[in-house]
Amino acid sequence: MVDRARRSSLTSAIALAALATAYGCERPAVENTIVIGVEYDVGALLPIFEGDRDITHLLYLGLNSARWERGRVEYIIDELSLAERWAFSADSTVLTYYMKTGAEWSDGEPIDAADVVFTYELLRQPEVASPISYFWEDIDSVVAVDAGTVAFHFARRSPIMLFRSGIGIMPEHVFSNVAAEHDALASHPGVSGPGDPVVSGPFLLTDRRPGESFALVPNPFSVAGPPNIDRIVFRIIPEDATRVIELETGGVDVISPVPLAESARLSHAPGFRVAQTGQRYYEYVAWNERRYQPFSDRNVRLALSLAIDRENILRGMGIEEFASLARGPISPLFPQIDDPSVESDPFRPDSAAALLDAAGWRDSDGDGVRDRDGQPLRFVMLAQSDNQRRYDTAGIIQAQLAEIGVDVELRTYEWITFRDIVFNAKDFEAALAGWSVTLELHYLDDQFHPVDADYNITGYTSAALDSLVPAAKAADTESEAAAYWRAAAVEIARDRPFAFLWFHTEGVALSDRISDYKIDFYSVYQNLHRWTVDR
């Protein structure tokens, strides 16, 4: 028995050595390939489901293209557009696209106006439950004039006509036999699982291993022409530390996103660059006046905001380089709407205390907590347990508010529970939360107006917004709308239904091997087909 054990140990050692040798000898050198480490897997990859827009726009081209220039989205015709030009009718309510001739799907079928009509008809089917079904709000009809011409009839002239007519177009010949229902479309081969979808963009999606990786390879049929890189592998690496080490050891060439705390180090490390997507994420404390009556006093909200030392919190977390103090709900990314005369709330605990004194909130019983008419200034603040930065921030704010005699009880919940309580049930007193800013400014409308809006979580109401928001939405031109939105944003900043904390960026770290990338607020992978890699 002992001899047998020795023999088997020896055999195992030889086998392992042979495997190591075979593996070492066979490791291939791969050129013109890059590996991108990402946090999450992609979901259902269809333009009408909107998720993973960065990837879907590389697979399904739209009639127009867009880019982020001078603080606004500009719509253009380029190699990623299915149309070669567009034209407005005399009254500007009909937008007609003239499609490029010879455009083909990756299976060789022609792309024509019927595909456009099919996509938009699918979008408005209730059972498809598309998150962007509201695109039809201003559209009367989408009509194929002929095989290469499609007309969008809008109810009225508006600045968002190019945006609303620009979603990725889906192949009718592939999806016409699929039931117009969410799960039937989402479970179609190539949309959510293994299978190669029929696409129009510069890349084909292949080798999809859910939860593990997927790859993009050149689409020889694409009107966009061949991409510069032969193969782009996306690897799903959920843990932040692992993703960073993979980059530093050369396991991947790009990681997205970079944990904020690592951004500074990586941006100064040799061999890497960190590109920023712009200050598109903002964080705030929402004061729910529906649930806690003292929050309906504007001076109380102002006092609480003045008691928060934002700069110190950012410095403490080491992210001050990648964040700017919020001056209201508008990101500094939108200069035509962001009013520079509005200032962020400074840290002035003395002024905060004076404001609360004036509002009648004094510590009459000497217990360290302010009170009025026998009621202490005490409330519950919710935060996310699975977001370390927000969790830490909530703790610091709790301590800072205690300094001015406000007693905050902190309760934390995982993200879905938090969402349900705060955004669905709106059953909270105060909550530390955050959103990313959308390309359209409708988030001002959804979050702050009207009082019964689905995402007006604080019950905020403003007579000024009652006139400004409808006027902004009815404006004919972008500049006219911008003026109304700017005035609305100033009003919101003055009323402070939230304590606006900061806007922060998200970084993408790239190896020095990669060049010619364009990464900004619009998208991380907007010109992935033009990226190049040193061989």
Next chain:
Amino acid sequence: MTAYVARRLLGAIPLVLGILTLIFILMQMAPGDPTAMYIRPGVPPEVVQQLKTNWGLDQPLHVQYWRWMKSFASGDMGYSLSHHRPITAVLADRIPNTLILSGVSLVLIFAIGIAVGIVQAVRQYSLLDNALTFAALFIYSMPSFWLALMLILVFAYQVSFISWWPDWLTFPVSGMTDSVGYESLGFWGKLGDRVHHLVLPSIALGVSSAAAVARYMRSSMLEVIRQDYIRTARAKGLPERTVILKHALKNALLPIITLFGLYLPFLLSGAVLVEYVFAWPGMGRTIVDAISHRDYPLVMAVSFLFAVMVVIGNLIADVLYAAIDPRIRYD
């Protein structure tokens, strides 16, 4: 024995049903539902309501439960609301990944644990025994998440800066295979690549449990080697190795078999933290992601599998008892 096994299996049916019912109730009691991922500014509430209708979430609880139970009984595990695929397809992807990692870890757990336990028992109170006891307790008390990160830091990151360090001892940071060149490798190259990727996660997953098994094995072996028949074997002049490995080991393994039965469900459940750190797409990540997305059908299906594995694991342990110990008979 066959009648005993059949009886146990039949008895397990109400147990598994009870577990599933409990999980169904707990999931429904948790705040949020699968549509929560769609709740954000810009998404019309009608869309969220439509999804609820599509997924039957607007039906009363007993209707949802009955509908699920009926399709499950007919062999249809349902459709994953977060993966947008049939659950059988999701599980078919993930189970092999988990079996590979957990299987190798299980072998490590018992191979290392038994070997170390024997050495400690044979050299009781020696310097080696004390050192191994210290090491076992140290490793056992180490969180697997931290151990995994330390292994990556040393054996994937730090050693990559040492010029003379052999490539094959520089382990991949994460993943199951090389993401770029794997497909172009030959059979042995592919096997080598997979083994290379398995080394760190399987150690991270297995080593702390191996420390626990070693403690059990040590005490069990100590008890056995003090018995009369071992003294007799030594008196007969048998070499010490033969006494230990041939005569003592078989009896000392009895309590370890109980552990083996308890560890069997771990083959399928995987290990959430280790899978996250090493980007291993296994069952641990699947169940946690399913819970956080409130993907009810997937949670139910995975829970069913785990419950079945627990029942089977316990049954196998009992059957192995009888196979190894002739004193145990099931009638």
